[in-house]
Amino acid sequence: MSAQLQENIAKAEGYLARFKENTLGHFINGEWTLGSGETFDNTTPLDQSYLGKVAAASVEDVNAACEAAAAAAAGWAATPGAERRKILHRLGDELEKRAEEIAMVESMDCGQALRFMRQAAVRGAANFRFFADQAPEARNGLSLHQAEHTNFTVRSPLGPVAVITPWNTPFMLSTWKIAPALASGCTVVHKPAELSPLTASILAECADAAGLPKGVWNMVNGFGAVAGKALTEHPAIKAVALVGDSATGKMIQAQTAQTLKRLHLELGGKNPVIVFDDADFERALDATVFMIYSLNGQRCTSSSRLLIQSGIKDKFLAALKERVANIKVGHPLDPETEVGPLVHTGHYDKVTSYFEIAKQDGATIAVGGKSLRDEMGPGNYVTPTLFVDAKNDMRIAQEEIFGPVLTAIEFDTEEEAIKLANETVYGLAGYIWTSNTGRAMRMAHAVEAGMLWVNSENNRNLPSPFGGVKMSGIGRDGGDWSFDFYMETKNVCIAHDTHKVPVLGR
Numbered sequence: 001m002s003a004q005l006q007e008n009i010a011k012a013e014g015y016l017a018r019f020k021e022n023t024l025g026h027f028i029n030g031e032w033t034l035g036s037g038e039t040f041d042n043t044t045p046l047d048q049s050y051l052g053k054v055a056a057a058s059v060e061d062v063n064a065a066c067e068a069a070a071a072a073a074a075g076w077a078a079t080p081g082a083e084r085r086k087i088l089h090r091l092g093d094e095l096e097k098r099a100e101e102i103a104m105v106e107s108m109d110c111g112q113a114l115r116f117m118r119q120a121a122v123r124g125a126a127n128f129r130f131f132a133d134q135a136p137e138a139r140n141g142l143s144l145h146q147a148e149h150t151n152f153t154v155r156s157p158l159g160p161v162a163v164i165t166p167w168n169t170p171f172m173l174s175t176w177k178i179a180p181a182l183a184s185g186c187t188v189v190h191k192p193a194e195l196s197p198l199t200a201s202i203l204a205e206c207a208d209a210a211g212l213p214k215g216v217w218n219m220v221n222g223f224g225a226v227a228g229k230a231l232t233e234h235p236a237i238k239a240v241a242l243v244g245d246s247a248t249g250k251m252i253q254a255q256t257a258q259t260l261k262r263l264h265l266e267l268g269g270k271n272p273v274i275v276f277d278d279a280d281f282e283r284a285l286d287a288t289v290f291m292i293y294s295l296n297g298q299r300c301t302s303s304s305r306l307l308i309q310s311g312i313k314d315k316f317l318a319a320l321k322e323r324v325a326n327i328k329v330g331h332p333l334d335p336e337t338e339v340g341p342l343v344h345t346g347h348y349d350k351v352t353s354y355f356e357i358a359k360q361d362g363a364t365i366a367v368g369g370k371s372l373r374d375e376m377g378p379g380n381y382v383t384p385t386l387f388v389d390a391k392n393d394m395r396i397a398q399e400e401i402f403g404p405v406l407t408a409i410e411f412d413t414e415e416e417a418i419k420l421a422n423e424t425v426y427g428l429a430g431y432i433w434t435s436n437t438g439r440a441m442r443m444a445h446a447v448e449a450g451m452l453w454v455n456s457e458n459n460r461n462l463p464s465p466f467g468g469v470k471m472s473g474i475g476r477d478g479g480d481w482s483f484d485f486y487m488e489t490k491n492v493c494i495a496h497d498t499h500k501v502p503v504l505g506r
Contacts, residue, residue, distance in 0.1 A: 008114065008333040012104040019052035019105075019198055026055055026221060027204040029068035030214030035061035040223075042197060045111035045341040045348075045380040046332060054197050057222035062189075062230035065218040069160035069187040070236040072215030077157045077185040079213075081136035084183060087211050088132030092125035094206035095175075102199055106171050107332040110196040111341040111380065114333050116295055117171075124175035124203075130462045131183035131482070138184050138483050148499035155487040157185030158238040158262065162231045164252075165200070166243045167193035167343050168298040168402075174203055176466075177241045180482035182216070186239075190219045191231055195344050197221050224248065232256050239486065242266065243300070245400070246426075246471045264475035264485050266300065266467055268400040269428030272421040273303035274443065276414075277311035279433035280455070285316065287457040288406075289323050291431065293384050296339055297404035298347075301429040301451070301458050305397055306408040307420050313410050317366070317388060324367040324406070327384040329376075339404050341380040348380035351403035354396055355385065361394040363387045363407070392420050400426070414439060422448045428468035429458070450476070 019042070025034045036058035042051040057065075076084075095102070099121035107114045141153030163177040170192055181188050192200035200219055207217040220227055232240050232255040239262035242252055249265040256263060273291060275284045291303040308316055332340035342348045348371075355369040368383030375381075384404040387396050396407045411417045421430060430449040434440055440454045450468040453459065460466070463479035475485055 002334070002336075005331060005334045008104065008335075009331075011100070012108050012333055015101045015105050016051060016108060020050065021052070023053040023055055024197060024201055024221065026057055026061055026065065027201070027208075027217070027219040028061070028065045029071075029218065030208065033061075035064075035220075040194065042109070044108050045343055045345075046108065047377055047379050048345070051109065051198070054194070054221050056194075057191075057220040057227040057230075059226065059230045061222075062220055062227050062234065065189045065220050066160060066231070066234040066236045068215040068218050069189050072213060073157075073159045073187045075213060076187050076216045077159070079185070081138055081185075084135040084185065085132045088128045088135065088179065088183060091206055091210035091212070092128040092132070094209050095121045095125040095128070095203075098202060098206065102171055102202055104333065105198050105202065106196070107340070109198045110167055110170065110343045111332050112169065112295055112298075113337045113340045115335060115337070120169070120171045124171055127172075127175040127462065128179045131179040134479075134483065135183040138487065141489065148496050149493050150496070151491055151493045153489050153491050155184075155483065155489050157487055159186060160236050161186045161188055161239040161241065161486060162234075162237045163188055163190045164228060164231070164240065164242045164244065165190070165192050167195040168300075169295060170196045171199040171203070173243050174200060176477060177243070178203070178217070180477070181241070181486050182212070184483050184486040186486050187216050188218065189231060189237065190217070191227055192219070192221065194221065194223050224251075228252075229255055232261070233259065235259055237261060239263070241485070249473065262485065264467070264477065265473040266475075266477070267428070267471060267473040268402075268426055269300050269302070269468065269472050270305060270398065270400055270424045270426045271301060271303050271429040271431070271449070272305045272307050272447075273431040274307045274417050274421060274433065274447075275309065275312065275316060276417075276434040276436070276439070277309045278435045279312070280435065281312070281316070281319075283455070284433040285319055285323065287431065287433070288320065289327075291457050292406045293324070293327055293339060293404045296342060298343060298402055303429075303431050304401065304406060305392075306406055307411050307417050308408055309417070310410055310412050317408060320408075321367050321386060324384050324386045327404075329372060329381055329383065339384055342382060342403060343380070345380060347402070348382065351382055351401055351405065354399075354401050354403075354405060358387045358390075358394075358396045361396060362389070362391075363394060363396060364389040366408075368405075392423050398424060414442070418443065418446045422446075425471040426468070427470035428472035429453070431457070
C-alpha cells in the first residue's frame, strides 16, 4: 500500500466517522430529524463494511418535507433573483470549502475512483454559480409583435418540486437538478439513492450554511417503494425530476398520473460509439476507452456499444484489447486506480451475470469477463471487460449492463452503422468518429439520440440541452431548458385598440 493511499484512507476515515457514529437523518424545514425512527445500514462497496445507519423516511416524513417546501414556496418565489444569485454563489463557496471531504466520502460510498471524484465539488459549485447568474433573468420571456396586438411571455416558478437522484455519481447529478430549481425560485424535496446517501447530506449542510431559508431545501432518505412513491404522488409537488433507469421512470410516470405533474426523466442508455475507417485512430481509441471504463462504466452516457468499421476493425480491436487489459482496478482512494468496486452487491451480480450471457449469445470475451473477489477480497470488483464477435440482437448489445463492459460490433457501410446505432429501445447519447465532415453531418441527423458528440468524448456544456429520446427519457436539462422545466410560461396579449372587435346580439 502506497504512502499516498494510506494517507487518503486516514483522511476518509476521519470524514466518515460521524456517519458511522450517528444515524444519518432527514433535513426538513431547516432541521435534522430521524423522523419515524426506521433505519437501514449503509455499506461501502470496497469490502461491504459498515458506513453507518440511515433513516428510512416514512410516508409521514415525506409529507412533512413536502409541506415544508409548500410553506416556503411563496417566500422563495418572491425573493428577488439578485438575492437568490447571492445565496447560490455562497452555496458554491461552501461546496468548494468541503471539496476533499465530498470527494473522499463519495468514493467510499459508491466505489468511484478518487481521480474522478476530486473535481466533483468544483464542478458542483460551477453548476450552482452558472444557474445563480441566470436567476435575475429567469422570469424573462419573449416579446412577439403583431400588427394590432403585442404578445409577451413571462415565467414564474412552479412551486415545490421533487428531485430524485441515482447512485452512480450522486453528488454531481444532484447539483445539476437542484441548482436550476433553486435559481428559478422553486423549493425542493430531494431524495437521494439509498445506495449512496452520504454526500446528499453534505449538500444539505452547505445549503443551510449558505443561508437558504427554512423549507426551501429539504432532503429525505429512504426507499423508492415508500419514500419515492409518497414524494411523486404528493399533491403539493408540482414536478418531478428523476435520474434513474427506465424501469423506475415508468413507475414514476404512472405514480404522477393522478396529479398530472410535470416530468423530466433522464433514464437509461445503450449508447453507440461509431468509429469509421478515416477516424483519428489514437483520439478515437482514447475516447472509446474513457467513455466506457471511467466511472466504473456506471454512467448513463457511457459508450457501451462500439460500432467499428471493417477496414479498421482488426487494428483497432488489437489496440483496444491491450488498453483494456492494462486498466488498473483497485481501491477507490488509490490515486492510481482507474476502476473501483461496483456500487452494490446486487449490481455486481447483475454485471457479472452478463459474462455468462455473452457466451450463451455466441460472443467472445476478448478481455476480462470475471470477478476479482478471489484476488481482491469481498469488494465488488470485476475486470474491465471487452466482448467481440457480437451481433446487435444479442442481449449484451441491447440491455443496459451499466458496468465496465464494452460490446464491439463490426459494420461495413455508413447506412449499416446508422441501422445498428438505431436498433435499440434507447436513445440517450452517441459518439461519431470520422474525418469526413459531410458524413458527420449526415450521421448527426440520422442517429436517434438526444445528444451526439462528433470527434469527442462526452463534453458537458451547461447551456446546452441534456436528455434523451425513446426509452432514454423525457425532457431536457441545461441552460434555459432547465428554466422552462421548473417554471410556468404565461402569455399576455395586449391590444393596440385598433382592431375590430366581433359583435354579437347588438
